[in-house]
Amino acid sequence: MAAFITFEGPEGSGKTTVLQQVSERLAKEFEVLKTREPGGVPAAEQIREILLEGEAVDDRTEALLFAASRREHLVEKVLPALKAGKIVLCDRYIDSSLAYQGFARGIGVDEVRAINEFAINGLYPDLTIYLDITAETGRQRIESNARNMNRLDHESIAFHQRVIKGYKDLIAQEPNRFKVIDANQELETVVEATYSAIKEFLNKQ
Template sequence: MTVEDTRPLHAPRAAAAGGPGLFVTFEGGDGAGKTTQASLLEQWVRSGGRDVVRTREPGGTEVGVRIRDIVLHHRGHINARAEALLYAADRAHHVETVVQPAIARGDVVIQDRYLDSSVAYQGAGRVLDADDVRALSLWATDGLLPDLTVLLDLDPTAARARLDADDKPFDRLEAEKNEFHARVRDGFLALARREPERFLVLDATEAPEVLAARVRDAVTARLR
């Protein structure tokens, strides 16, 4: 099966899975502006008096930092299934030690990447079975899904131009060819079509302040 499969999903939303907090994730290709929008959202939520946990995957824990170094900076081949398993291992530890405790406290968790990235990058990008990759992460996280997933959609060519402008070395995934990143983008959009109630899809070429306002509206609706 593929990410286009329309059968009902079996995993609960974050609110049903653990507590009174809110779990917001940012997804999209490299260079789409996830870090910028996560920072703007964090500032806005904090200004309203809510506690925020800002984190990322991989690398949101000490264990995750080591895994991040392997999956993004290892020089040499990594088997696609091994790569997916490494991301899932990071996710299992991260959710148990950071995300779920924050949700239980009532915090707003703002996270750069989650399981949808694995489905898009290792599923669509590496051409593994998307449902297998998703099921692995759902098992690793005990079924935890975000309350809101913001997908910043950007054409891979435009994304590459942004990365080039940063003048920083590419990591293993950023260095992949445009064909890989096109599959990743298609994978993300397929996930958004499959779960429109969870995803907010935004055109990443719009002005940052316009995108931030759209994100704030969606978060406000879920905080009520």
């Protein structure tokens, strides 16, 4: 059973941890590929380093680099896995670009969507899990754990509030694709809610 499921949310929402735990549970029942953006394949990982660890670049350059990374990752990893009938769980995808670069950076959601639709060639997720927390809670979580902060983590609270507003607009436009999970709860509760949402979706396929 092939399915493309993406995980989205603001910084500190716990996406990576939740995805890891959910993928381990799903792997007992299905063939699962866990991956991430930007990155996932060598060329895209090199772009990731520029985007998250390098010096600041022009906003439009940033958007183009994310789209280029996305294309390479899609062609090399995601599409072959889907063709092989796997369930692909991806940490971030096109909605991140729309929320971060299109909305929060102010480039324009339609403009960023255009370059990304060229990159993805029509492949939108079958289901998108959105882990919902406030920008303030996300910042507190990042500062309290041992993770290294990347360039986006250092953006202002106002920037991250705009990111969340961008996501909420996207969810309102496509409510059937998104499943919103309250990420303020205990990790075990969030993982269970996410796993249940994915299982419910898969059972309907």
